[in-house]
Amino acid sequence: MMMTKRAPGLVRAIGGVGATVARHAGGMGILAWRTLAALVRGQVSLRDFTGQLFAMGVQSLPLVLVTSVLSGIVTSQQGGYQFTGSIPLYVLGSVVTSSVVLELGPVLTAVVVIGRVGARITAELGTMQVSEQIDALYSLGRDPVKVLAAPRILAGMPAMVLLVGISNLVGVLAGMLAARLTVGLGHATFFYGARLFWHSYDFFYSEMKAWAFGLLIPLISVHMGLLTRGGAEGVGRSTTASVVFMIIAVLVCDALFPPLFLN
Amino acid sequence: MIEYRDVYKAFDVPVLSGVSFTVETGETLAILGPSGTGKSVLLKTTIGLIVPDAGDVFIDGQSVFAADANQLQTLRRKAGYVFQNAALFDSMNVFENVAYGLPEGALKKLGRREVTRRVARSLEEVNLDPSVVLTKLPAELSGGMRKRVGLARAIVGEPQILLYDEPVTGLDPVNAVAVDRLITDIAERTHVTSIVVTHDVEGALSISDRVSLLEGGKLRFLGTPDEFRRSADPLVRAFADRQAAVEAALAGSARSSRMADAKTPVLP
Ligand SMILES: Nc1ncnc2c1ncn2[C@@H]1O[C@H](COP(=O)(O)OP(=O)(O)OP(=O)(O)O)[C@@H](O)[C@H]1O
Numbered sequence: 001m002m003m004t005k006r007a008p009g010l011v012r013a014i015g016g017v018g019a020t021v022a023r024h025a026g027g028m029g030i031l032a033w034r035t036l037a038a039l040v041r042g043q044v045s046l047r048d049f050t051g052q053l054f055a056m057g058v059q060s061l062p063l064v065l066v067t068s069v070l071s072g073i074v075t076s077q078q079g080g081y082q083f084t085g086s087i088p089l090y091v092l093g094s095v096v097t098s099s100v101v102l103e104l105g106p107v108l109t110a111v112v113v114i115g116r117v118g119a120r121i122t123a124e125l126g127t128m129q130v131s132e133q134i135d136a137l138y139s140l141g142r143d144p145v146k147v148l149a150a151p152r153i154l155a156g157m158p159a160m161v162l163l164v165g166i167s168n169l170v171g172v173l174a175g176m177l178a179a180r181l182t183v184g185l186g187h188a189t190f191f192y193g194a195r196l197f198w199h200s201y202d203f204f205y206s207e208m209k210a211w212a213f214g215l216l217i218p219l220i221s222v223h224m225g226l227l228t229r230g231g232a233e234g235v236g237r238s239t240t241a242s243v244v245f246m247i248i249a250v251l252v253c254d255a256l257f258p259p260l261f262l263n
Numbered sequence: 264m265i266e267y268r269d270v271y272k273a274f275d276v277p278v279l280s281g282v283s284f285t286v287e288t289g290e291t292l293a294i295l296g297p298s299g300t301g302k303s304v305l306l307k308t309t310i311g312l313i314v315p316d317a318g319d320v321f322i323d324g325q326s327v328f329a330a331d332a333n334q335l336q337t338l339r340r341k342a343g344y345v346f347q348n349a350a351l352f353d354s355m356n357v358f359e360n361v362a363y364g365l366p367e368g369a370l371k372k373l374g375r376r377e378v379t380r381r382v383a384r385s386l387e388e389v390n391l392d393p394s395v396v397l398t399k400l401p402a403e404l405s406g407g408m409r410k411r412v413g414l415a416r417a418i419v420g421e422p423q424i425l426l427y428d429e430p431v432t433g434l435d436p437v438n439a440v441a442v443d444r445l446i447t448d449i450a451e452r453t454h455v456t457s458i459v460v461t462h463d464v465e466g467a468l469s470i471s472d473r474v475s476l477l478e479g480g481k482l483r484f485l486g487t488p489d490e491f492r493r494s495a496d497p498l499v500r501a502f503a504d505r506q507a508a509v510e511a512a513l514a515g516s517a518r519s520s521r522m523a524d525a526k527t528p529v530l531p
């Protein structure tokens with residue numbers, strides 16, 4: 001009885017969420033399309049693009065390095081603890097490498113970039129929206145998509161590819177070092193284990209995630225920024241919503257990767 | 264020529280309910296009206312920053328709301344817009360802000376020297392010293408200075424249409440008069456079509472060819488400054504003459520205090 005009474009409300013709620021997601025996805029699709037058009041027509045300022053690339057890639061590097069080192073150490077230690085006695089220790093090399101390259105590198109880097117870059121973009125564009133700076137751009141015959149959105153969206157992918165690559169390398173090296181210090185696993189044995197289960201495809205898989213996240217993060221953050229209404233409070237609201245959307249989008253996308261790209 | 268044809272716009276409540284009028288080429292029209300009646304909304308519809316629920320605006324015969332993206336951009340480039348709160352780009356310094364008012368690619372086409380010269384001239388026109396403000400960020404300026412930088416950004420591209428949203432609000436009397444004179448100067452020099460939204464009635468009467476009063480979603484009055492001064496409409500009188508405004512305000516507070524007496528007091 002309860003179920004039948006509640007179901008319509010639940011269905012409606014799910015339908016509402018679905019409609020909202022569809023509306024946002026539509027808006028972001030248009031944004032991506034217009035960015036591509038601006039790129040093809042050569043209307044994106046190289047200077048703005050490199051500026052954004054620097055802000056996203058280079059300035060996020062310190063924090064990405066910290067999370068990568070820690071994720072490498074943690075996986076290595078946890079594996080070392082679980083394997084003691086039962087499984088040959090060289091397997092640790094494979095576990096650390098796969099965890100870091102396939103999962104932790106891309107996802108943790110994405111989370112860092114969401115916090116450092118995604119939130120900033122939404123707050124920045126949101127503030128420009130509520131203080132009429134976006135209107136000012138229009139009034140001067142400029143297109144905010146070309147001027148503001150395109151450089152940010154286009155810089156996201158190369159920045160993520162770069163960061164994830166570095167994060168993978170640093171994470172594995174940190175795991176290797178931790179394995180030696182905690183369970184006394186030598187570098188050569190670690191590498192032996194790593195190579196035993198390594199597919200060169202894993203590297204592409206990791207960087208494919210980087211491309212996907214690198215597109216999603218700035219696309220969502222720009223979209224949410226431009227949708228902002230209602231003063232300083234509105235900027236706060238849309239920044240929070242944007243971070244939530246980005247995290248969910250990245251995790252859902254990450255969950256879709258194994259069925260789509262690993263067999 | 265700018266023609267507003269039956270413009271309707273509602274947000275939560277109706278704001279514009281059928282506004283129609285025409286501003287001739289080279290004319291300066293002032294729009295007066297109580298705070299919150301939709302003057303800024305009306306001005307924004309002119310270049311499509313706000314899309315009306317019904318009606319249209321025509322600039323030199325070209326519809327703003329039937330225009331495609333490229334046509335709209337061309338229309339907007341014809342116009343300079345002075346925002347009520349300046350709306351300067353706060354990541355850019357004053358030079359970059361004003362230079363943004365020049366057409367895209369101006370730096371390449373004109374060269375840095377010429378761009379700097381034009382920016383400096385616009386700043387001087389609004390009574391700002393380029394050597395002092397050029398490298399400052401908007402956050403480092405006073406409110407009145409920001410306002411004038413916004414004005415400089417709007418005029419630097421020498422548009423054919425100028426839309427001013429309260430250009431003198433927040434300025435000291437000397438600068439207010441200077442800006443009023445600038446508006447008339449530009450109008451005479453370049454035959455620009457200007458619409459000036461303002462609360463400064465005296466300034467409006469002295470700089471404009473015609474004056475209008477927006478109230479209750481409609482143009483309540485439209486006529487020459489002389490007609491405005493002689494109008495018998497009580498609201499126009501309240502705007503035209505300080506004594507009438509005082510009486511209107513007193514009548515208003517008497518009415519609201521009677522209403523407050525009738526009910527229980529709302530707030531201490
Ligand atoms: N973007 C918007 N969203 C919702 N409501 C709006 C928006 N812009 C304006 N309004 C509403 O429209 C009405 C008119 O606003 P507008 O800014 O045009 O007033 P105004 O005549 O310029 O007043 P003032 O002289 O104080 O500047 C107000 O009630 C305002 O709340």
Ligand SMILES: [Mg+2]
Binds near residue numbers: 428
């Ligand atoms: Mg206003």
